[in-house]
Amino acid sequence: CLLAQNKVGEFHTALEHLPPSIVSENVYIRHPVAMEQYLMEGAYNKRGWEVGSDGYLQFIKEVRKHDESVPSQDLASQMINYAREMEQIV
Numbered sequence: 001c002l003l004a005q006n007k008v009g010e011f012h013t014a015l016e017h018l019p020p021s022i023v024s025e026n027v028y029i030r031h032p033v034a035m036e037q038y039l040m041e042g043a044y045n046k047r048g049w050e051v052g053s054d055g056y057l058q059f060i061k062e063v064r065k066h067d068e069s070v071p072s073q074d075l076a077s078q079m080i081n082y083a084r085e086m087e088q089i090v
Helices: 008-016 020-025 027-041 054-067 071-089
Strands: none
Touching: 008 027, 020 027
8 A cells, every 4th residue: 555655665664564574475475575675766657567456456556546647757858848948148
């Protein structure tokens, strides 16, 4: 639920309270951890793997809402456009 709400920091905090063996062995924890890693790496094409329950399907729908606008890409585009404008002024 935290990842679907884009609360990555809270997700990591919750993981820190769990033993590493549980995180790596429990399928219900391992899959969201892998999903979060793919999202952080920008590997959005991997996010649809192993959709086994309605919960994962809902998660993927929520993530797709956020895919439409990636802030870092928008910021980079704005900076490039601003630099081009400044170049024309000078």
